[in-house]
Amino acid sequence: MNKSRKQINTTINGEDYTHEVEPRLLLVHYLREVAGLTGTHVGCETSLCGACTAIVDGQAVKTCTMLAVQADGAEITTIEGLAQDGELHPIQEGFWERHGLQCGFCTPGMIVAAHQLLERNPNPSEDEIRHGLEGNFCRCTGYQHIVDAVQYAAEKMQG
Amino acid sequence: MIASSFEYFAPTSVDEALALLSEHGDDAKILAGGHSLIPAMKLRLAEPAVLIDIQRVEGLKGVSESDGTLVIGALTTHHELESSNLVNQKVPILAQTAGEIGDVQVRNKGTIGGSLSHADPAADWPATILALDADLKIVGSGGERVIKATDFFEELYTTALEADEILTEVHVAVPAENTTGSYLKLHQVASGFALTGVAVVLTKSGDICENIAVGITGVSDVPYRASEVESALAGRALTADNIAAAAEKAADGVDILEDIHASEAYRSNLAKVYTRRAIEGAAS
Amino acid sequence: MATMAGPSRLIGAPIKRREDPRLVQGLSHYVDDIKLVNTLHCTFLRSDYAHADIKSIDTEAAENLSGVVKVITGSDIAGKVGSIPCAAEIEGLKVPDHPALAVGRVRFVGEPIAAVVATDPYVARDALDLIEVEYDELPAVVDLDAAIESDSTVIYDEFDDNIAFTMPLDAGDVDAAFAEADHVVSQRFVNQRLIPNSIEPRGVLAEYLPGEGTLTVWSSTQVPHHLKTILSLLLDLPEQLVRVIAPEVGGGFGSKLNVYPEEAVVAYLATQLRKPVKWIEKRSEGFTTTIHGRDQVDYVDMAVKNDGTITALRAKLLANMGAYHQLLTPIIPVLTYLMMPGAYKIPNIKLELIGVFTNKMATDAYRGAGRPEATHIIERMVDLAAQKLGMDAKEIRFKNFPQPDEFPLEMATGVTYDSGNYQMSFNKALDTVDYASLRARQAELRGQGRYMGIGIATYAEICGMGPSVGVAGGGWESSTVRIERTGKVTVLTGVSPHGQGQETSFAQIVADEYGISIDDIVIIHGDTGRQPQGIGTFGSRATAVGGAALIIATQQVKEKMAQIAAHMLEANADDLVFEDGNIFVQGSPDSAVTFADVAATAHVAVNLPPEVEPGLEATHFFEPSNFTYPFGAHISIVEVDPETGEIDLQRYVAVDDCGNIINPLLVDGQVHGGIAQGLGQAMYEGAVYDENGQLLTGSFMDYAIPKATQVPRFETEHTTTPSPVNPLGVKGVGEAGTIASSPCLVNAVVDALSPFGITDIDMPMTPNRVWQAIQDAQ
Ligand SMILES: Cc1cc2nc3c(=O)[nH]c(=O)nc-3n(C[C@H](O)[C@H](O)[C@H](O)COP(=O)(O)OP(=O)(O)OC[C@H]3O[C@@H](n4cnc5c(N)ncnc54)[C@H](O)[C@@H]3O)c2cc1C
Ligand code: FES
Numbered sequence A: 001m002n003k004s005r006k007q008i009n010t011t012i013n014g015e016d017y018t019h020e021v022e023p024r025l026l027l028v029h030y031l032r033e034v035a036g037l038t039g040t041h042v043g044c045e046t047s048l049c050g051a052c053t054a055i056v057d058g059q060a061v062k063t064c065t066m067l068a069v070q071a072d073g074a075e076i077t078t079i080e081g082l083a084q085d086g087e088l089h090p091i092q093e094g095f096w097e098r099h100g101l102q103c104g105f106c107t108p109g110m111i112v113a114a115h116q117l118l119e120r121n122p123n124p125s126e127d128e129i130r131h132g133l134e135g136n137f138c139r140c141t142g143y144q145h146i147v148d149a150v151q152y153a154a155e156k157m158q159g
Numbered sequence B: 001m002i003a004s005s006f007e008y009f010a011p012t013s014v015d016e017a018l019a020l021l022s023e024h025g026d027d028a029k030i031l032a033g034g035h036s037l038i039p040a041m042k043l044r045l046a047e048p049a050v051l052i053d054i055q056r057v058e059g060l061k062g063v064s065e066s067d068g069t070l071v072i073g074a075l076t077t078h079h080e081l082e083s084s085n086l087v088n089q090k091v092p093i094l095a096q097t098a099g100e101i102g103d104v105q106v107r108n109k110g111t112i113g114g115s116l117s118h119a120d121p122a123a124d125w126p127a128t129i130l131a132l133d134a135d136l137k138i139v140g141s142g143g144e145r146v147i148k149a150t151d152f153f154e155e156l157y158t159t160a161l162e163a164d165e166i167l168t169e170v171h172v173a174v175p176a177e178n179t180t181g182s183y184l185k186l187h188q189v190a191s192g193f194a195l196t197g198v199a200v201v202l203t204k205s206g207d208i209c210e211n212i213a214v215g216i217t218g219v220s221d222v223p224y225r226a227s228e229v230e231s232a233l234a235g236r237a238l239t240a241d242n243i244a245a246a247a248e249k250a251a252d253g254v255d256i257l258e259d260i261h262a263s264e265a266y267r268s269n270l271a272k273v274y275t276r277r278a279i280e281g282a283a284s
Numbered sequence C: 001m002a003t004m005a006g007p008s009r010l011i012g013a014p015i016k017r018r019e020d021p022r023l024v025q026g027l028s029h030y031v032d033d034i035k036l037v038n039t040l041h042c043t044f045l046r047s048d049y050a051h052a053d054i055k056s057i058d059t060e061a062a063e064n065l066s067g068v069v070k071v072i073t074g075s076d077i078a079g080k081v082g083s084i085p086c087a088a089e090i091e092g093l094k095v096p097d098h099p100a101l102a103v104g105r106v107r108f109v110g111e112p113i114a115a116v117v118a119t120d121p122y123v124a125r126d127a128l129d130l131i132e133v134e135y136d137e138l139p140a141v142v143d144l145d146a147a148i149e150s151d152s153t154v155i156y157d158e159f160d161d162n163i164a165f166t167m168p169l170d171a172g173d174v175d176a177a178f179a180e181a182d183h184v185v186s187q188r189f190v191n192q193r194l195i196p197n198s199i200e201p202r203g204v205l206a207e208y209l210p211g212e213g214t215l216t217v218w219s220s221t222q223v224p225h226h227l228k229t230i231l232s233l234l235l236d237l238p239e240q241l242v243r244v245i246a247p248e249v250g251g252g253f254g255s256k257l258n259v260y261p262e263e264a265v266v267a268y269l270a271t272q273l274r275k276p277v278k279w280i281e282k283r284s285e286g287f288t289t290t291i292h293g294r295d296q297v298d299y300v301d302m303a304v305k306n307d308g309t310i311t312a313l314r315a316k317l318l319a320n321m322g323a324y325h326q327l328l329t330p331i332i333p334v335l336t337y338l339m340m341p342g343a344y345k346i347p348n349i350k351l352e353l354i355g356v357f358t359n360k361m362a363t364d365a366y367r368g369a370g371r372p373e374a375t376h377i378i379e380r381m382v383d384l385a386a387q388k389l390g391m392d393a394k395e396i397r398f399k400n401f402p403q404p405d406e407f408p409l410e411m412a413t414g415v416t417y418d419s420g421n422y423q424m425s426f427n428k429a430l431d432t433v434d435y436a437s438l439r440a441r442q443a444e445l446r447g448q449g450r451y452m453g454i455g456i457a458t459y460a461e462i463c464g465m466g467p468s469v470g471v472a473g474g475g476w477e478s479s480t481v482r483i484e485r486t487g488k489v490t491v492l493t494g495v496s497p498h499g500q501g502q503e504t505s506f507a508q509i510v511a512d513e514y515g516i517s518i519d520d521i522v523i524i525h526g527d528t529g530r531q532p533q534g535i536g537t538f539g540s541r542a543t544a545v546g547g548a549a550l551i552i553a554t555q556q557v558k559e560k561m562a563q564i565a566a567h568m569l570e571a572n573a574d575d576l577v578f579e580d581g582n583i584f585v586q587g588s589p590d591s592a593v594t595f596a597d598v599a600a601t602a603h604v605a606v607n608l609p610p611e612v613e614p615g616l617e618a619t620h621f622f623e624p625s626n627f628t629y630p631f632g633a634h635i636s637i638v639e640v641d642p643e644t645g646e647i648d649l650q651r652y653v654a655v656d657d658c659g660n661i662i663n664p665l666l667v668d669g670q671v672h673g674g675i676a677q678g679l680g681q682a683m684y685e686g687a688v689y690d691e692n693g694q695l696l697t698g699s700f701m702d703y704a705i706p707k708a709t710q711v712p713r714f715e716t717e718h719t720t721t722p723s724p725v726n727p728l729g730v731k732g733v734g735e736a737g738t739i740a741s742s743p744c745l746v747n748a749v750v751d752a753l754s755p756f757g758i759t760d761i762d763m764p765m766t767p768n769r770v771w772q773a774i775q776d777a778q
């Protein structure tokens, strides 16, 4: 089996990582078990729930639907990488301010997806927010406070 | 959630990829965006012994225009097609279709080439690619060939691609000024795939339908051109009655799928109603 | 109360949650985020068949796979791991043996057969494919009506039929009421099976220290204390040496109010292998083997007078238990039974509740648990009666509401509603939507061939579970309040929040009572090692029962503090005020002692008043005198596309009365989430098994929980009718949204389609189903 292991290099939240991995290792398991970043969650097996969302080379992706080997050379940002110098990212702040979470399990993926959304569309309508978060399930909130949270962040980020 | 073991290769050229394909034969699978293949592997519905990741292959990404044709690399993602200015200007129905696929994360990774090659009966691209009468460029160890989209989809999850071939480009002729398009989809509420998706490409002169192509997905095992609808409307006035009468033929002669999400009768009804509305959308 | 609190600053305020900073940064720890060295990974082989005899299991190849540590089957643990328990006490209840791993026969798809333990979860998964099981398939019992026919296959050899229990009720004179009725309305309802799907799957990590003999189990559970007691019984370990920790828990909705085979097996394996063992549920396992909700078929008749007065209700309720009883399985439909009259005074009620075994996963508590079914029945029946009488859906409701001064109100089903003002909440909802103009708009649209519908649900529900006589395993709650030497406050609570926000709302209660900063208070929950006694979080009980235990314990400590402070100030304890971290005589804030000083004095213990012992700590067990009965009115507006059956949900207004409100932000969050789940039932969700008992909706590809695009913005409002049964006057709000919203939406769609002569439609109201209903009506 060792012969088929691959070495991969990644940068995660600004830090460099090098590991040998089995090709079948999913990126989400790499993040959680190898890199020790457990903020990225696993909520399904069918690539639908979005709990595993992280940013890989600027794109929000479901890391359960990507192999770690595909991320060789990639720059990755996970939920742990959003706050800077102890300051919450405005989206994180929005989720806090607007009660955009309950159990919090969907939240990292939701925040990362919202990050992509606001990057592409800094001033989204409610409808656009809902569409932008279609790939992220939340069973607790009914989404309304999540929408409010993203609106809060959009305003804040626009200054 | 955990795939079977496999060997992994990441070639950087088409030739290298083809060589690997020939070497490993049926044991090997191409990996593009991975958003159909990896889910299947995680459930062990697919257990390839060798994975050939073509993401690092040069020259298969992006959209360009040459001689009135949009050339779309097979690895171009749904998101790139949804957001490309060129695509939105020249063939907006492509962008519209891309925007209906899955969700943001899926569109960021999934590719048009992967979707067409996978040939899911409820995928969106096939409807639009059929309606646009696209050409598909395929390379294999035996060389290169171009086939019409209408000849590409053969059976459920089966296309004209041979095991040692790679789809490299999709060619779409930029339609004339007086041509409009519309893609209309009813999402299966859980998966987001098409319960029915209808793509209409319509060329008008005045109120007359000069030419129309209708591609339908989600309704049958294989996506199809609704030729009965097309011939009923081509050359005729685009009145509400004519459109409705033509749309009634949207499911004529096809074997209609039935599953827990939609009965045969309901899918057939959807095909008709969505065809009518898509034509109305394109005509207005 | 001897002492006065300062002005209330926090109770009732929309304080943002103190649990959020860790959660929004991905820094919290759910079970799978806890990593212990040398952890082994467990995975389960599960039955492919709904009903079959196991002829043989060959685990040899799996055991030989490199990295596999152990493979066990049902026969390996027989006699070593006890039967998974059911806490229900119902007369005549049949309770089958429920082995943690199947022995000899499997009774539903997904039932665990073997457990594999390996050093790596990937290897454990590979090993599953190497286990060979030979089955002899038996006919599967899947249909609820057919399961109780005399020719049905009987699932248990030891029983005569598939009936788990029957429970009759005959209150008043139902036969006379029907004989004298002007109209009788009858309807069969299917309350479909739902799959809870909290986004965090279940998971267990267990560690056994052989020297100390201690077992520590981290489980994604709503009831760590029950789990602790039951595990000690199942594994025959001393209860004092078992500690259960519910770390961060990613939602439960009732599905984690249980004790599951995996918890027992993983804990057992840890004791045997003497290394930590972890199992994390895959979503597909969650679909087949975490409890399901609802699943009733109800046959209902209602007697009404011409003026709209409802005089009697008669019903046969068939409730699907599934193959085995889980912790509360048979009790759930009893809540349907108790709440049948809903918000209406109905003097004569005759019921027959029948619990039925089938070859499916067990049902149990899923958000609402029995009350959505009752509410669906009564709210649909009321609409049907109105339709029959040609009466407005609004009028018939007002006609049958009890008056506010009739509370506490004893109902024919035997329960006593604590307090209520149904007119007030309904009027508020009607005003919010401007009901009269809505009806005018509907008439106008109908003229244009458009199908707009207005749906109403005026509900009353039972929660705040509850007095112990009514809750299996106990309905009390326990809380400890301890003031540390530094004046910081530690609260230990037996409730086990997993999203409800009690780290915030409980701190609000304590902060107000003590007049200190919320930042000086820590709420500890979900750890039987720290708070040894408790019941847990379910049945919208945490604040009504756990909050009540908390406030009483808080006040007990405060009394003692006041005595010490009075001693220090040479004042009378009755005159003291607790405000801004100080304690002083009313009117003399300048000569105060600080809260922290008093705490220090209590612990240094050299300047205590006579008879006062050192320390500042109290534990209170609160036993409520009754359940609470929240109520409210929901109104929804839909338009149906008659060509495709698609439903456009245009507006949703909810007026809920959950008694006093501690934190309106949290209450709104609960209402939103609750409505979304009820909306899921109404429009999208439904477990579908085929005739062989295979689950066809076994993943998110086929089972739709609502997405952001599939729910509208909800408009929420409140009325406030305090509950008399607890000192906070709260009722509970965790389930109200779910209970009201599904009938509200069905009523709206039926109202929209009434021009077709449609009077009822089954859930989920998929486009296909709506379209088919229109076809059938034409
Ligand atoms: C959650 C989710 C939702 C989705 N929703 C939709 C939806 O609504 N509509 C829709 O249309 N699709 C949907 N998809 C599918 C998605 O569009 C996929 O991206 C697409 O079907 C496959 O493209 P891919 O690049 O990911 O291909 P891969 O998964 O990498 O490959 C798919 C198959 O095609 C073969 N293949 C790939 N590229 C080539 C090539 N260039 N030449 C030859 N063979 C090739 C592979 O060997 C494999 O067999 C969804 C997917 C997910 C995970
Ligand atoms: S875990 Fe990746 S989408 Fe659900």
Ligand code: FES
Pocket: A100, A101, A102, A103, A104, A105, A106, A107, A137, A138, A139, A140, A141, C199, C250, C251, C499
């Ligand atoms: S907050 Fe619990 S799933 Fe979103």
